[in-house]
Amino acid sequence: xxxWIQAVATVDLVxxxxxxxxxxxxxxxxxxxxxxxxxxxxxxxxxVIWMVAALLLAGRAASFLSxxxxxxxxxxxxxxxxxxxxxxxxxxxxxxxGIRDFSMLRFGILFxxxxxxxxxxxxxxxxxxxxxxxxxxxxxEPGRDAGSxxxxxxxxxLLGGLHGLGRGLMLMAVLFIYVSLxxxxxxxxxxxxxxxxxxxxxxxxxxxxxxxxxxxxPVLAQAVEAEFKRVLQxxxxxxxxxxxxxxxxxxxxxxxxxxxxxxxARALYExxxxxxxxxxxxxxxxxxxxVWKEQTPQETFDTRKGVCIDVARLYxxxxxxxxxxxxxxxxxxxxxxxxxxxxxxxxxxxxxxxxWIPLDATWQSSGDWFNTPDFxxxxxxxx
Numbered sequence: 001x002x003x004w005i006q007a008v009a010t011v012d013l014v015x016x017x018x019x020x021x022x023x024x025x026x027x028x029x030x031x032x033x034x035x036x037x038x039x040x041x042x043x044x045x046x047x048v049i050w051m052v053a054a055l056l057l058a059g060r061a062a063s064f065l066s067x068x069x070x071x072x073x074x075x076x077x078x079x080x081x082x083x084x085x086x087x088x089x090x091x092x093x094x095x096x097x098g099i100r101d102f103s104m105l106r107f108g109i110l111f112x113x114x115x116x117x118x119x120x121x122x123x124x125x126x127x128x129x130x131x132x133x134x135x136x137x138x139x140x141e142p143g144r145d146a147g148s149x150x151x152x153x154x155x156x157x158l159l160g161g162l163h164g165l166g167r168g169l170m171l172m173a174v175l176f177i178y179v180s181l182x183x184x185x186x187x188x189x190x191x192x193x194x195x196x197x198x199x200x201x202x203x204x205x206x207x208x209x210x211x212x213x214x215x216x217x218p219v220l221a222q223a224v225e226a227e228f229k230r231v232l233q234x235x236x237x238x239x240x241x242x243x244x245x246x247x248x249x250x251x252x253x254x255x256x257x258x259x260x261x262x263x264x265a266r267a268l269y270e271x272x273x274x275x276x277x278x279x280x281x282x283x284x285x286x287x288x289x290x291v292w293k294e295q296t297p298q299e300t301f302d303t304r305k306g307v308c309i310d311v312a313r314l315y316x317x318x319x320x321x322x323x324x325x326x327x328x329x330x331x332x333x334x335x336x337x338x339x340x341x342x343x344x345x346x347x348x349x350x351x352x353x354x355x356w357i358p359l360d361a362t363w364q365s366s367g368d369w370f371n372t373p374d375f376x377x378x379x380x381x382x383x
Contacts, residue, residue, distance in 0.1 A: 013187060014175065014194035021171065022164040029160020030153050048159045050122045051166045058115035062107050069110065073100035108177050115170065172197065189292050240313055243321050244298050251318035264322050265348040265359065266370050272315050273364020279305040308333070308362040309344040315361050316346060325349040329358070334378040345369075345379060 078096055098105045175191055191197055254271050255264045286292050297314040300306040306314070312328045319326035326348045333343030345360040358379065360369040369375065 012194045012196070013190045014197045018168050018171065018196060021167050022161065025160040025164030025167060026157055027160070029157045029163065045159060048162050048166075050119065050125075051163060054115050054119040054122060055166060055169065057118050058111050061114035061118070062110035065110050065114070066103060066106055070100060070103075070106065105177070108173050112170070112173055112177070189294065192292055193289070240297055240317050243317050244301075247297060247301055247314070247317055248321040250301070251321035254318075255322040261324060261348070261350050261352065262357070262371075264324060265319065265326075265350075265357070268315060268318050268322065269359050269361050269364060269370050272311060272318065273361040275304055276300060276311050276314065276361070277305045278362065279307050279310070283307050311362045312344040312346050315359075319346070319348060325351070327356075329379075329381050331379060331381040333360075333363075333380075340380070343379065 073096065078093070078100065095109075099109060100106075175197060179188055179191055251268065254267050258264045258267055282293050295303075295306060295310055297310070297317045300310040300314045309328070309330070316326045316328050326346055328344060329347055330342070330344045332340040333345075335341050343362075345358060345362065347356040347358050349356050357371040358375045359371060360375075360379065363369045
């Protein structure tokens with residue numbers, strides 16, 4: 001509870017919005033409780049009950065629908081269209097392939113849809129139930145005392161608080177989906193760096209999606225963390241699908257006289273590793289302040305600087321332009337002081353040998369990290 005209070009108390013965009021929601025809900029509860037009308041108070045009680053029931057039923061529905069929805073999408077054989085794709089098309093394919101491949105994102109979206117459908121249906125019952133509890137004549141009589149004004153206000157405030165918590169939970173689900181689907185969108189950096197958002201994502205989503213993720217292993221927190229990273233990797237795959245002409249031309253120029261896949265991969269590794277400087281300001285800003293600056297491969301190419309994920313994304317884009325099958329790998333990298341930290345690198349498929357080889361262009365200036373025998377002693381990929 002102390003951690004939650006500290007997270008809410010931290011002044012940032014998400015905590016301010018949540019506090020405004022809670023404040024509005026409390027005032028709404030006090031106002032309805034102070035109305036002095038038994039009908040108003042009962043209506044508010046039923047509304048809170050409906051909200052709680054809708055949340056619980058939505059969680060059940062999302063767990064039940066998760067596997068059938070995944071199976072249906074797998075049968076569709078969804079593939080990205082060839083050529084340049086616009087922003088809306090990127091968003092659509094990120095959404096549809098994310099729902100298909102990632103259980104956390106799939107659960108969150110199904111949960112949201114289920115909640116609004118169930119809530120809509122339950123809300124249709126309120127007028128009918130109210131008509132049974134209160135006669136038409138009595139319901140039109142103003143000022144009927146529902147008890148003392150003070151106690152009625154206290155009850156209303158408690159109900160308003162519950163209502164605010166439910167609204168806050170829905171806000172976190174909406175923010176999680178927004179950040180997952182639009183990594184470069186407005187305010188994404190502010191949302192992602194919020195202590196309250198981080199705690200809600202790690203704990204609330206973990207508990208809510210527990211049944212869906214339970215099959216992934218006994219340590220649920222690790223499954224949730226891995227899921228977030230897989231969603232992040234898919235976003236980059238969709239965003240980086242279309243290669244800018246300048247990057248494509250540079251990649252083709254570097255590999256123009258090279259035939260073997262391994263030699264092409266090494267040539268790109270040497271070129272990127274010797275030209276892209278590590279952006280220590282960006283890294284320190286994230287580590288010390290929690291502020292993340294999203295950048296595209298084009299920005300990395302133009303500015304000639306970036307952190308490991310930026311270098312890995314640029315390498316992936318240039319390798320694909322040269323006809324190589326490549327992927328971005330996220331995980332942990334040795335820090336040279338006996339510790340480990342978040343890291344990203346690449347793997348390239350050598351079709352002639354039918355195997356993937358690892359390489360780390362970010363570390364190129366510190367030694368040879370192209371398919372070295374000890375590579376996996378310093379790099380641990382996410383499972």
